[in-house]
Amino acid sequence: MTTYPQSVIKLINEFEKMPGIGQKTAERLACYILKQPLEEAMQLAYAIRDVKKVIKTCTTCFNVSESDPCHICSNTERDSSVICVVEQVADLLTIEKTCTYKGLYHVLQGHISPLEGVTPEFLTIGNLLQRIKEDHVKEVILATNLNMEGDTTALYIHKQLSPLGVCVTRLARGLPTGSYLEYASTAIVADAISGRNEMRYS
Amino acid sequence: MTTYPQSVIKLINEFEKMPGIGQKTAERLACYILKQPLEEAMQLAYAIRDVKKVIKTCTTCFNVSESDPCHICSNTERDSSVICVVEQVADLLTIEKTCTYKGLYHVLQGHISPLEGVTPEFLTIGNLLQRIKEDHVKEVILATNLNMEGDTTALYIHKQLSPLGVCVTRLARGLPTGSYLEYASTAIVADAISGRNEMRYS
Numbered sequence: 001m002t003t004y005p006q007s008v009i010k011l012i013n014e015f016e017k018m019p020g021i022g023q024k025t026a027e028r029l030a031c032y033i034l035k036q037p038l039e040e041a042m043q044l045a046y047a048i049r050d051v052k053k054v055i056k057t058c059t060t061c062f063n064v065s066e067s068d069p070c071h072i073c074s075n076t077e078r079d080s081s082v083i084c085v086v087e088q089v090a091d092l093l094t095i096e097k098t099c100t101y102k103g104l105y106h107v108l109q110g111h112i113s114p115l116e117g118v119t120p121e122f123l124t125i126g127n128l129l130q131r132i133k134e135d136h137v138k139e140v141i142l143a144t145n146l147n148m149e150g151d152t153t154a155l156y157i158h159k160q161l162s163p164l165g166v167c168v169t170r171l172a173r174g175l176p177t178g179s180y181l182e183y184a185s186t187a188i189v190a191d192a193i194s195g196r197n198e199m200r201y202s
Numbered sequence: 203m204t205t206y207p208q209s210v211i212k213l214i215n216e217f218e219k220m221p222g223i224g225q226k227t228a229e230r231l232a233c234y235i236l237k238q239p240l241e242e243a244m245q246l247a248y249a250i251r252d253v254k255k256v257i258k259t260c261t262t263c264f265n266v267s268e269s270d271p272c273h274i275c276s277n278t279e280r281d282s283s284v285i286c287v288v289e290q291v292a293d294l295l296t297i298e299k300t301c302t303y304k305g306l307y308h309v310l311q312g313h314i315s316p317l318e319g320v321t322p323e324f325l326t327i328g329n330l331l332q333r334i335k336e337d338h339v340k341e342v343i344l345a346t347n348l349n350m351e352g353d354t355t356a357l358y359i360h361k362q363l364s365p366l367g368v369c370v371t372r373l374a375r376g377l378p379t380g381s382y383l384e385y386a387s388t389a390i391v392a393d394a395i396s397g398r399n400e401m402r403y404s
Contacts, residue, residue: 003295005268007256011249018234020227030253031292032220034266038254045247047213048235052243054209055236064236066207090233093205109237 008034060131062107062124064089072105079103081138085128085157087111087145095143103141106131111149112156120156128157132166139167146173210236262333264309264326266291274307281305283340287330287359289313289347297345305343308333313351314358322358330359334366341369348375 004012008030015026033041057063058070061083065071072078082103086092092105108123132140142157144150158168173191175184184192206214210232217228235243259265260272263285267273274280284305288294294307310325334342344359346352360370375393377386386394 003298005257005266007249007252007268008266011246011253014246014249017246018231020230025222027292028222029220031290033250033253034257034291041250041254044213044216044219045250047209047216048243048247050209051213051232051235052240055207064207064210066209088233089236090229096205 004030061105062109062127063092063105077102080135082141083128083131083137083139084141084143086143087150087153091143091145103139108144108153111144111153113149113152123153125157125160129160129164132161132164137166139169142168142170146171206232263307264311264329265294265307279304282337284343285330285333285339285341286343286345288345289352289355293345293347305341310346310355313346313355315351315354325355327359327362331362331366334363334368339368341371344370344372348373 003009004027011030011033012023012026015021015029016023021029033044054066055064056066056068058065058068058073060069060073063070063072067074079102083106084092084095084101084103085106085108086095087108087110089107092107095101095105106124106128108125108128110118110123112118112120112123128140131137140157140161142154144153154170161168172195173188174195175181175188175192181189205211206229213232213235214225214228217223217231218225223231235246256268257266258268258270260267260270260275262271262275265272265274269276281304285308286294286297286303286305287308287310288297289310289312291309294309297303297307308326308330310327310330312320312325314320314322314325330342333339342359342363344356346355356372363370374397375390376397377383377390377394383391
């Protein structure tokens with residue numbers, strides 16, 4: 001039986017290591033690279049090399065950036081008394097896209113998940129506590145995901161923060177804008193009821 | 203609004219060029235590269251470089267290989283009187299996996315699709331005709347896909363081959379093994395009926 005040449009198998013294996021890429025997709029991606037002209041295909045290789053060469057992790061907030069401290073931490077126009085804690089850089093960018101938040105961030109680099117062997121020491125929680133002690137932080141927004149791991153992580157950080165007396169908030173839970181009550185799960189509707197807001201007369 | 207640093211955006215764009223990779227997936231893959239240790243991430247870049255350096259296209263059958271002619275064309279134990287015509291290298295490997303075919307191949311590098319601007323001249327059909335004229339081929343198996351483009355391509359090649367008097371066959375159409383009649387489409391069942399085989403008494 002013939003299979004791909006050795007170098008192609010190596011490429012397929014490398015693609016397969018990436019999240020969400022299975023055997024079939026990895027083969028398709030490798031075939032795409034094979035078909036591309038040399039210069040086109042090498043663009044991807046160069047992009048990987050350049051990212052690894054240029055990108056640093058901010059030693060303050062663990063965001064990725066071409067400078068350290070990152071462009072958010074070093075922006076004096078941002079409100080340094082508020083820190084928004086997120087699981088990963090992608091979450092930070094999602095919040096930035098809303099253009100509603102002007103404080104700083106702290107990237108945990110994951111969430112607590114004992115099943116996956118991720119205990120709090122693997123995250124940047126120690127650095128977060130240090131920052132709050134040193135930097136006159138007034139509010140910490142826990143913006144971890146609204147699932148079990150995110151909640152566990154938020155709960156853990158909340159406990160760690162209690163001796164520091166800082167105000168700790170969590171993202172609002174409720175029905176997503178544009179959704180229909182009919183199709184929402186019980187847990188979501190229950191959250192929306194318990195977190196209901198008074199409509200004031202203007 | 204903050205977005206990714208420039209080098210990360212470049213990497214996301216490169217991933218996004220690949221088939222089946224959208225904006226979100228490209229971001230996830232780029233974040234994976236960011237998180238990986240330098241040496242790990244560079245493995246993918248090296249694999250791309252090595253593939254482009256080492257892999258050649260066989261000038262006989264257009265298979266990809268580290269040698270030219272490829273390991274199939276140069277294998278004297280294979281039956282050179284039969285050529286199986288496939289659209290792409292992935293299809294060749296799918297047939298190889300069955301371990302039932304011992305002849306040679308010819309990779310068309312696509313299918314006829316006027317809508318996508320792919321006319322017969324873009325494919326390796328000319329080379330196929332040349333091979334059949336020169337190499338005493340007895341049978342050509344048209345193993346293009348069983349969809350409109352594949353059928354069109356097969357039909358076109360069949361016409362081109364008619365003056366050469368070579369035996370031309372097409373992959374069998376019918377119900378896939380393990381399937382239920384109840385869920386099969388009308389076209390599939392119609393194929394299965396018109397192509398029915400006699401069950402002989404042994």
